[in-house]
Amino acid sequence: MNQLYPTAQNDLHATRQALQKGEINAAExxxxxxxxxxxxxxxxxxxxxxxxNTQAPLHRATSLSGMPLSxxxxxxxxxxxxxxxxxxxxxxxxxxxxxxxxxxxxxxxLRAAGGVLAGRTNMVEFAFSGVGINxxxxxxxxxxxxxxxxxxxxxxxxxxxxVATGAALVGLGSDTGGSIRIPAALCGIVGFKSTARLVPxxxxxxxxxxxxxxxxxxxxxxxxxxxxxxxxxxxxxxSGRPLPSYRLAVARTLMQDGLDESVTQAFEQSLRMLxxxxxxxxxxxxxxxxxxxxxxxxxGLSAAExxxxxxxxxxxxxxxxxxxxxxxxxxxxxxxxxDYIDLLAARLAWIARMEAALDRFDAVLSPTVPIVAPSIxxxxxxxxxxxxxxxxLLRNTSVVNMLDGCAISVPCHAPGQLPVGLxxxxxxxxxxxxxxxxxxxxSTLALSLQK
Numbered sequence: 001m002n003q004l005y006p007t008a009q010n011d012l013h014a015t016r017q018a019l020q021k022g023e024i025n026a027a028e029x030x031x032x033x034x035x036x037x038x039x040x041x042x043x044x045x046x047x048x049x050x051x052x053n054t055q056a057p058l059h060r061a062t063s064l065s066g067m068p069l070s071x072x073x074x075x076x077x078x079x080x081x082x083x084x085x086x087x088x089x090x091x092x093x094x095x096x097x098x099x100x101x102x103x104x105x106x107x108x109x110l111r112a113a114g115g116v117l118a119g120r121t122n123m124v125e126f127a128f129s130g131v132g133i134n135x136x137x138x139x140x141x142x143x144x145x146x147x148x149x150x151x152x153x154x155x156x157x158x159x160x161x162x163v164a165t166g167a168a169l170v171g172l173g174s175d176t177g178g179s180i181r182i183p184a185a186l187c188g189i190v191g192f193k194s195t196a197r198l199v200p201x202x203x204x205x206x207x208x209x210x211x212x213x214x215x216x217x218x219x220x221x222x223x224x225x226x227x228x229x230x231x232x233x234x235x236x237x238x239s240g241r242p243l244p245s246y247r248l249a250v251a252r253t254l255m256q257d258g259l260d261e262s263v264t265q266a267f268e269q270s271l272r273m274l275x276x277x278x279x280x281x282x283x284x285x286x287x288x289x290x291x292x293x294x295x296x297x298x299x300g301l302s303a304a305e306x307x308x309x310x311x312x313x314x315x316x317x318x319x320x321x322x323x324x325x326x327x328x329x330x331x332x333x334x335x336x337x338x339d340y341i342d343l344l345a346a347r348l349a350w351i352a353r354m355e356a357a358l359d360r361f362d363a364v365l366s367p368t369v370p371i372v373a374p375s376i377x378x379x380x381x382x383x384x385x386x387x388x389x390x391x392x393l394l395r396n397t398s399v400v401n402m403l404d405g406c407a408i409s410v411p412c413h414a415p416g417q418l419p420v421g422l423x424x425x426x427x428x429x430x431x432x433x434x435x436x437x438x439x440x441x442x443s444t445l446a447l448s449l450q451k
Contacts, residue, residue, distance in 0.1 A: 010166070010219065011169065011218065011219040011220040011223050012069070012169045012218065012219065012220075012226060012227075013220070013223060013226070015029060015071070015072060015169060016068075016070075016071070019070075019071050026070075026071035029071055029072070029073065030071075030073060030116060030118075032166070033073035033118055033166070033167055033169075034118075036165050036167040037118065037162070037167040037168075041141075041143055041165050042140075042162065042167050043138070043140070043141065044122055044134075044137060044138030044140045044141070044158070045121060045140045045158045045161045045162050045167065046075075046121055046158060046162070046167075047078050047088070047119070047121070047122055047158075048137060067112075067113045068113050068114065068226050068230060069110060069113040069114045069115035069170070069226075069227075069230060070113075070114030071114065071116065072115055072169050072170060073116050073117075073118035073167070073169055073170075074110055074115040074116065074117055074118055074168055074169070074170040074171075074172060075117075075118045075120075075158070075162040075163070075167065075168035075170070075171045076107065076117055076118075076119070076120050076172050077123050077156050077158070077159050077171070077172055077173045077174060078090050078120045078121060078122065078123050078158075079123060079127060079173075079174055079204055080172060080203060080204055081100035081103060081104040081107065081203035082103055082104070082117065082120070083102055083103050084099050085099055085100060085120070086098070086099050086100070087100055087205060089125065089126050089127070089205040090122060090123040090124060090125045090126065090127070090134055090136070090137065090155075091125045091126060091136065091320075091321070091322075092136050092320055093313060093317050093320050093321065094205075100203070102203065103203065104202060104203025104204050105199075105202040105203060106199060106200070106204070106214050106231055107172075107203070109231055109233060110170075110172065110230060110231070115170065115230075118162070118167065119162075119168075121156075121157075121158030121159045121161075121162055121171065122134055122137050122139075122140055122157060123154065123155050123156060123157055123158055124179075124322075124325070125321065125322040125325045126205070126207060126306070126310070126325055126329070127154075127155035127156075127174055127176060127179055127207045128155065128207060128302070128306065128328050128329065129155060129324065129325065129328075129390055130153060130154050130155065130177065130178055130179065130182045130390050130393035130394045130397075131153070131154050131379055131386065131389060131390050131393065132151045132152040132153050132154035132155070132157035132183060133151070133322075133324075133376070133379070133380065134157070135322050136322070139151070139152070139157070139376055140157045140158050140160075140161040141161070141376070142161070142164075142186060142187055142373050143161060143165050143187065144164070144187055144418060145373075145418065148375050149375060149377070150186075150373035150375055150376065150418075151186065151374060151375070151376055151379060151389075152186060152187055152373070153182040153183030153184075153186035153187065153369075153373065153393065154179060155173075155174070155176075155179040156173030156174065156175075156179050156180050156183050156217065157183055158171075159171030159172065159173040159183070159217050160183030160184060160187045160189065160191070160217050161183075161187060163187075163189050163217045163219060164187040164188060169218070169219060169223070170216050170217070170223065170227050171216060171217040171218075172214075172216050173214075173215065173217055174204065174207070174212055174213065174214055174215075175191075175193040175212075175401070176207045176208050176211045176212050176213070176302060176401060177211065177302065177394045177397060177398035178193075178368075178369075178393065178394050178396075178397025178398055178400075178401070180192065180193055180213075180215050180217055180409075181193055181368050181407060181408075181421065181423060182368070182369055182393050182394070183217070184217050184368070184409045185368035185369050185409045185411075185419060185420065185421025185423075186369065186372070186373040186419055186421075187373075187419060188411045188413070188419030189217055189218065189219055190217065190219065190220060190221055190224050190408065190409065190410055190411070191215075191224075191368075191408065191409045191421075192215050192216065192218070192224040192227075192228060192406075192407075192408045192409075192435070193215050193397075193401075193406060193407045193408070194213060194214075194215050194228055194231075194232060194406050194431050195213075195404065195405065195428045195429050195431055196211070196212065196213040196404060198231075198232040198429075198431065199213070199215065199231045199232050206305070206309055207302060207305070207306050208301050208305040208306060209305050210301045210305060210347075211301055211302060211401045211402070213401070214231060215227075215228065215231065220442070221410065221435065221438045221442045222439065224408065224435065225238075225435050225439075228431070228435070236431070236432050236435055236436075237432045238432070238435070238436045238439070239432075239433075239436055240436070241436065242278070242440075243274070243277050243278055243437075243440045243441075243444065244277075244278035244279060244280065246279060246280065246362045246363065246437055247280055247282070247360060247361045247362050248274070248279055248280060248281045248282070248361060248362060248363055248365055249284045249286075249358070249361040249363070249365070250271065250281055250282070250283045250284070250364070250365050250366070251285075251286040251364055251366055252284065252285050252286070253285055253286050253290055254289045254290065254395065254396075254399075255289070255366040255367065255370075255395075255396045255399070256366070256367065256370075257370070258370055258392070259367060259370045259371075260370065260371045260372055262372050262413070262417055262418060263369075263370055263371060263372060263420050266367075266412050266413045266414070266417065266420035266422075267412065267420070267422065269412075269414070270365075270412040270422050270445060271365065273444055273448040274365075274441065274444060274445075276448075277444045277448075281365065282361075284357070286354075288350065288357055289399055291350055292350075292399065292402060295343065295346045295347065295350055296343070298334075298335055298342075298343060299331045299334060299335045300331075300343075301343060301344075301347070303328060303329065303331040303332035303335065304332045304335045304339075304340045304343070305332070306328075306329045306332060307329050307332025307333055307335075308332070310329050311333070314326060314329060314330070324383065324386060324387075347402060350402070351402075351403055351404060351427070354403050354427065355403075355427045358426060361426070362430075362433055362437060363425065363426050363430070363433065363434055363437050364425050364426060365422065365423070365424060366396055366422075366423045366425065367396060367420070367422070367423065368396060368397060368409040368420075368421030368423040369392070369393050369395075369396060369397065369421065370392055371389070371392055372418040372419065372420060373418060373419070374389060397423070400423075400425045403425075403427055403428070404427070405425055405426055405427045405428055405430070406425065406426060406427075406429075406430055406431045406434050407423050407424065407425035407426075407434065408423070408424050408425075408434055408435065408438045409421035409422065409423050410422050410423075410424065410438055410441055411445075412445055422441070422445070424437055424441060
């Protein structure tokens, strides 16, 4: 098994510093990005016809040399409008759409910060799965294992692999139930989900207007902070509090059920390392999580809201959809308006109970996903196995989306092991505290694993 371990030595910040010192130039960075993107390790990562252009954006990149992302290749999930390009959302159904007239807000902000678009990345069709499979354009292969073709996680599958391989240093994605954090955990990189309201979703094909969050995958926490500042157009306030001053919780309910042995070992080792560094960690039941199956029993927000968007399209072109995606969208057809209104009210009441339960803590620690990446072949053997794996992958991360919260997945596995993610999370608008803590957690785990 040959694994990639992105580090601060080759992240956005290190690259920017090298550019500023003249150790490398923007053209070289983009050429390196393009070479990786064109290699076999990135097979199916970018949409057909997409290629990193090392020349056209070069003048713009160098002319914005004082900006936070100048000269930095940024991949774009095929969910975002880019002026002059067709947004197909990983589907063939939208292939005949006219090119977008304007950039999505997130794209406009990345460009204004000097980012160089490195190409549109492949994704789960319409972002409706955590596995990462796409039957239309192929499935990106997780680069963490050269011996076995493993799933990358989804729905931001191509975005994750582009960052993990170095084809991009930032992967713009979306997270509705874990679509950034799941592939980040499985590919061994960092994935941040901000509070949804902080980044506009204008110009993005929706899955669930209540749950969709625009964020990014990066190679380090410090990169996640920089990119969030660009996307949210706000500074992140870092307190610099020492690790022992944080009050941390570990949720026993559901989030630790049925873990792979390797996930259990990595998670428990992470908790030991943090405690040894002085962190105060308390186990809590957080029984409110057990209420979610009842709250979502009529179908859930993603089904209702995706069906509202797709109902005309899917009536005409259902056979052109990925059957597994179509099945999940069509569940929304069975929900009544009363069911949907009741669901919205139940969610708000549940959020209030969760916020009360978490009020005395600065963050919660959980495994990002309960399993390591299975092989692509194993999840495609039948639909029962596909949906079993999909449910497992989404189980922990989707709690944060229902909470309207924020979360970050940080690699916590030992060298030589398949990637495992540690998720730090809290309720809405705790983003700065979670990011501040994540910097220290990342540093603590890195130092401990190196010993």
